[in-house]
Amino acid sequence: xxWGLMILTMVTVFATETNAATEKEIxxxxxxxxxNKSVVRTIRVETSSEGCQAKYTKAGIDKIIGYGTQQxxxxxxVENVKNNLEGAAWSCRAISDSKITAEANSEE
Numbered sequence: 001x002x003w004g005l006m007i008l009t010m011v012t013v014f015a016t017e018t019n020a021a022t023e024k025e026i027x028x029x030x031x032x033x034x035x036n037k038s039v040v041r042t043i044r045v046e047t048s049s050e051g052c053q054a055k056y057t058k059a060g061i062d063k064i065i066g067y068g069t070q071q072x073x074x075x076x077x078v079e080n081v082k083n084n085l086e087g088a089a090w091s092c093r094a095i096s097d098s099k100i101t102a103e104a105n106s107e108e
Contacts, residue, residue, distance in 0.1 A: 029071060030078055034085045034092040041090075043081050045074040054078050 029052070030045040042057040043065075054066040054077035066077030082092050 029096070030075055031094065031096040032078060032082050032092050033095045034082065034090045036085075036088075036090045041085065043078045045071060045078055047071055047074075054081075056081055 029047050032043045034041045034043070044055050044057075046053050046055060051067060051069040052071050052074035053064050054074040055062050056065045057063075065081060066074060068074050086092055
C-alpha cells in the first residue's frame with residue numbers, strides 16, 4: 001500500500017507543478033498499478049502528437065514496451081503485460097482516473 005500511495009503522490013505532485021496546458025501532455029491515457037505483496041509495478045500509455053508509447057516501470061526504471069500511431073495499439077501492449085502479471089499472481093487495477101485530494105493545512 002505504501003508504494004502505491006507514494007507513486008500516486010509523486011504523479012499528483014508532478015502534475016500539480018505543471019500548468020494546465022502541459023498537464024494533458026504528461027497525463028497517461030491509461031495507467032495500471034500492479035502489486036505482488038510489497039512489490040509494485042506500473043504500466044501506462046503516454047500519447048503525443050506523434051503517437052503513443054506503452055511504458056512498464058519495474059524497480060523505478062521505465063522501459064518502453066511498445067509504440068504506435070494509434071492509442072489502441074499501445075493499449076494492447078499494456079493489456080498483454082497486465083494479463084501476464086495477473087497470470088503470475090499479481091493484482092492489477094486501473095488508476096488512470098484516480099485522484100488524490102487533501103485539505104490545505106494552515107500550519108504549514
